Amino acid sequence: MRCPFCASPDTQVKDSRVAEDGSYIKRRRFCVECGSRFTTFERVQLKDIMVKKSNGVVVPFEREKLLNSIKLACKKRPISDERIDKIVSSIQRQLETTGEGEVSSREIGSLAMEILSSLDIVAYIRFASVYYNFDTKEDFSKFIEKIKKEVLDEKESDEVLTKSYDKCSLDTDFSPTKKDELF
Secondary structure, eight states, rough: OOOOTTTOOOOEEEEEOTTTTEEEEEEEETTTTOEEEEEOOOOOOOOOOEOTTSSOOEEEOHHHHHHHHHHHHTTTSSSOOOHHHHHHHHHHHHTTSSSOOOEEEEHHHHHHHHHHHHHHHHHHHHHHHHHTOOSSSHHHHHHHHHHHTTTOHHHHHHHHHOOOOOOOOOOOOOOOSSSSGOO
């Protein structure tokens, strides 16, 4: 491993720890050349995943993009960085074990939406607003009314969604359009 400070190839591992869930190894390293210390993380990658975007372009899966998208949706919510990391690891593992070499960005977004819907309704709505490309407050209102009916029981929906919204039709198509910026 090259030192990120002086680029020397002569570094030593001083400490290694396996994560609680076993998904990565954290290594504390020391550069013999400049004396700097740094940390590396090792993750198992079962196979390369290619992502097909809605415009047809195929790009390599970037874990960091998914991580940042979910972090943004969970910002200022009671969800730890460790939990978000586990969510991303879970999605990545599901994609790697499908047997498919190429997955659509829609599939990745759907997996994230499924997990967020059961984890935190506010993070779910935030993620959905980008996934479904909400343009107006009516888009938010329609989606919130839809999930009130589908996902939440009445008591929970009143606690989580305290604002009252006008009744709106639930036949609006919430198909993903520009969510590819997420992945």
